[in-house]
Amino acid sequence: MVHRRLRILMVSSEVESLARTGGLGDVVEALSLALAELGQEVLVVTPLYGVTRLPGTTVRWPGTVPVRFGWGSQDVRQASVVETSAVRFSSGGSRRVCLLDDPALYRRQGIYEDMWGPFGDNALRFAVMSRGALEIAARVWDGGPDVVHAHDWHAAFAVLYAKLVMGDGWARKRCVFTIHNLAFQGVLDADVLDRLHLPRAAFRPEVLWHDGHVNLMKGATALAEHITTVSPTYAREILAPAGGFGLDGHLRAHAHRLTGILNGIDEKRFDPQSDVALAERYDASSFVRGRLTCKHALADEVGLERGEGPLFGCVARLTSQKGTDLLVPLLPELVARGARFVVVGQGERSLEDQLLWAAEAFPGKVAVRIAFDPRLSRRVYAGTDFFVVPSRFEPCGLTQMYAMRYGSLPVVTDVGGLHDTVDADVGFLASRADVEQLGAACRAALDRFADPEAHAATIRRAMARDFAWRGSAERYLSLYRAPA
């Protein structure tokens, strides 16, 4: 069957090359490019933050785009648009990125928060992003997009405005809403209905109402033609009370529209053969030497002793989801058995402190960098023997895939996307997210390390795993085209 090229609008608060705090940005960047490579016309809209890293060549659109955010006729913001260079593929597909420039809302030193905490006007900021995205798409394409693909609660407004307030033309658009993390739902006081142009009629239990509050994720999942999440196992987990964060009943009622599509990784950007951040580059035939050089360089960089023993790493946002607290009680035993440990991450103060204390208790053996540092992260994938992801829940998780691509063997809890990407051929699974099971998985890793041939064979299998986006992008594409 010959398909018409689709016009796909993607709305997201993060895009990896511009501004990101986590996996959401990686996914929007890589998925939008993969869809364009498959021949589609993709437009990504995201805000221009104070922390955005703008590329050298950008174009500012003439004039401004009026963005309505409230019911009053005066509730309109005049935003301008900065566009980066389009990426075009031989398939005829293209990807454009437009940044919504509203300095009063976005030109701050953070995406969601700064050193003083979360911004108090995040609902307005992301309502304007979402509404602005629809306005921009209407200018880019006569008749607007074919598909509106909104990511996480910030972009839920795009589905709500399209379906509820912008008229029939928009209400008929195919909407796809992706849940990257159900722990963040966009729960707001009911007064936002009037302030942010959401109809009171939608404030009912089937749509926006949840426990007396406005719940944006509930509304968007109720109204979008398709709901996706980022791994098949997570798609099952969120239908049960333990993983549903209060929305499992609602999601069960819509389960026929819910699909789990595993994230891929950008295998060009994450490639130990070409990664200039590494002390030595290597591939599947040269990893023994290359990874050893990287291991020594990493030890020097973070202040660990050099040595022949196993080196474990972990890169994570420090939140309870990520389970780094489960690692801490295991450190004395691992260190006693000759292991060293490096953790890179930032987040909740108490989790940061806990790790910093551990580093102080084991100088030269445990190193902690409180940072969000993509280049150092890649040196951790390349320089460690094992990469621990002790998450309590994990919608997909990308770091375990990056680690495998760089030859660091994943030691993970058997949840969500970790379950879907790691098995005994390439890594080590803890059947539950607790200290005991995680300890057992780490011990299994130590045993593997003690057998260099088996260890090298496992690395070879891990590096050969295919996590390319193409397959998953094709699944999104068939969903965009599937009847609602």
Ligand code: GLC
């Ligand atoms: C969120 C999830 C993570 C997922 C990422 C990209 O950060 O917590 O599991 O990999 O989104 O989808």
